[in-house]
Amino acid sequence: MNLYLRLCWVILRSLFRARRSVHEATTLELRVWPNDLDVNRHMNNGRFMSIVDLAIVELLMRTGFMSVVRSLGGHIVVGGSLITFRQQLTPFAKYRLQLQYLGCNPHWHVFGFVFLSRNGAIAAKGLLKGGAVRRGQGLLTSPRIWEQFQKLYGETVQVPVLPAYARDWLNLETTVLQSSYGEELATSAGVPVVPVEPYVRGQG
Numbered sequence: 001m002n003l004y005l006r007l008c009w010v011i012l013r014s015l016f017r018a019r020r021s022v023h024e025a026t027t028l029e030l031r032v033w034p035n036d037l038d039v040n041r042h043m044n045n046g047r048f049m050s051i052v053d054l055a056i057v058e059l060l061m062r063t064g065f066m067s068v069v070r071s072l073g074g075h076i077v078v079g080g081s082l083i084t085f086r087q088q089l090t091p092f093a094k095y096r097l098q099l100q101y102l103g104c105n106p107h108w109h110v111f112g113f114v115f116l117s118r119n120g121a122i123a124a125k126g127l128l129k130g131g132a133v134r135r136g137q138g139l140l141t142s143p144r145i146w147e148q149f150q151k152l153y154g155e156t157v158q159v160p161v162l163p164a165y166a167r168d169w170l171n172l173e174t175t176v177l178q179s180s181y182g183e184e185l186a187t188s189a190g191v192p193v194v195p196v197e198p199y200v201r202g203q204g
Contacts, residue, residue: 083126
């Protein structure tokens with residue numbers, strides 16, 4: 001099944017289902033289709049993250065998070081991800097994706113996900129961070145988003161504390177970004193390096 005058809009399916013089912021708490025896990029039950037495969041006849045590694053995007057869409061829609069961000073004039077972006085693979089998903093195999101909101105720092109919201117094969121074995125797992133960007137103003141701060149959430153829905157969200165492993169990942173990502181690795185490669189290849197201004201410069 002084409003990914004756009006799966007996206008339409010996720011959007012339609014989210015529109016007709018009740019709102020849910022940000023603390024509840026989102027679950028999608030899917031099947032590996034031929035256009036998900038690579039030359040080794042199992043689900044392509046890049047497809048895993050595309051499927052995670054589907055779960056993110058459902059979570060953002062059903063929790064009201066997407067409406068909150070749009071009411072602030074922003075849009076949602078993915079800022080980074082980490083995935084590790086444990087078991088292949090073969091053609092036409094059924095699998096389940098579970099996505100959980102783990103918490104946030106002042107600008108980024110972190111999600112954990114796991115792909116489970118039909119017998120419950122872990123096929124892949126990882127982390128993803130996302131944020132809300134307002135044009136010309138950088139990332140909306142997490143407190144601003146939760147404040148708007150309360151205004152729109154009359155709910156005060158008890159934001160979970162980020163697990164240690166998620167904080168470690170964010171710290172490692174910062175270390176990698178601040179390293180000279182990319183610049184050294186570009187310089188050795190004779191490519192000029194243009195500094196990119198980071199998202200994080202928003203005040204609210």
